[in-house]
Amino acid sequence: MIKVIISGAAGVMGHMVAECTAAADGFEAIAGLDRADDFSGSFPIYGDFDKCQEDADVIIDFSHFSAFPKVLAFAEKRHLPLVVATTGLSDDDQKAIEAKSKDFPIFKSANMSLGINVMADVLKQISPILKDFDIEIVEAHHHRKVDAPSGTALLLADAVNDGLEAAGMDKKNYTYGRHGLDCKRTEDELGISAIRGGTIPGVHLALYAGDDELIEIKHTALSRKIFANGALKAARFLVGQKNGLYDMQDVIRAQ
Numbered sequence: 001m002i003k004v005i006i007s008g009a010a011g012v013m014g015h016m017v018a019e020c021t022a023a024a025d026g027f028e029a030i031a032g033l034d035r036a037d038d039f040s041g042s043f044p045i046y047g048d049f050d051k052c053q054e055d056a057d058v059i060i061d062f063s064h065f066s067a068f069p070k071v072l073a074f075a076e077k078r079h080l081p082l083v084v085a086t087t088g089l090s091d092d093d094q095k096a097i098e099a100k101s102k103d104f105p106i107f108k109s110a111n112m113s114l115g116i117n118v119m120a121d122v123l124k125q126i127s128p129i130l131k132d133f134d135i136e137i138v139e140a141h142h143h144r145k146v147d148a149p150s151g152t153a154l155l156l157a158d159a160v161n162d163g164l165e166a167a168g169m170d171k172k173n174y175t176y177g178r179h180g181l182d183c184k185r186t187e188d189e190l191g192i193s194a195i196r197g198g199t200i201p202g203v204h205l206a207l208y209a210g211d212d213e214l215i216e217i218k219h220t221a222l223s224r225k226i227f228a229n230g231a232l233k234a235a236r237f238l239v240g241q242k243n244g245l246y247d248m249q250d251v252i253r254a255q
Contacts, residue, residue: 002239003030005056007071008063008086009045010034013224017060018042020228027232030054033063033071049074056080058235065089065147069096076100081238084108085231088147101245107238109248110151112230116204117248119219120159123206127160128167130215133208134185135160135172140195140203148194149176152204157190160206 009032032045065088075082139153172190202221
């Protein structure tokens with residue numbers, strides 16, 4: 001049985017992870033971390049992380065990015081494998097993850113969906129072939145999402161550039177949205193646009209626009225369950241791994 005501490009347990013994704021953990025074979029949510037104590041549910045949630053003494057195997061973090069340094073410090077103190085699903089992390093957070101992964105195993109992905117990560121792999125492979133096409137990434141999320149563009153949009157854009165770089169080609173420069181009277185596209189540009197509205201769990205579109213032809217690769221999340229279940233896949237993979245930094249490509253290769 002893999003015992004899980006859920007960080008961000010009182011949030012929408014925290015509730016979803018708890019629900020999926022309860023339904024999954026071989027998992028048990030034994031504690032949560034959040035901004036305030038809550039002992040009314042099936043497991044205790046601690047606002048003071050030091051009070052959390054449960055014996056766990058892994059932490060799954062879907063907290064707000066402002067809380068992440070505290071979560072990382074807790075994982076380091078307890079020497080617990082950490083699945084990072086929080087988006088909007090700063091450059092300092094990213095550097096801290098890389099540094100701390102030398103001391104305990106950390107899994108990080110901008111998107112926990114298996115499908116999105118397969119899509120990223122596809123973009124990496126086709127971008128050198130479609131080097132003369134104009135490339136745009138468009139993402140849509142619910143109106144409560146605070147960061148833009150999404151971490152997933154950046155993951156997909158980075159996959160495009162990784163593919164170009166691996167083929168010895170120049171990487172694209174990111175343009176975030178467009179506004180004004182002088183926004184003519186340049187050849188080295190990769191446009192990234194964000195839409196916010198309603199309860200959209202997540203839509204990501206990669207558009208390759210050539211002369212008289214369009215190629216569209218699209219992923220639509222129909223439920224937040226795909227992110228929670230992806231985090232559980234990551235947790236199952238991470239438990240027992242050596243110190244290091246892992247991502248969804250490692251999970252895909254291990255299947």
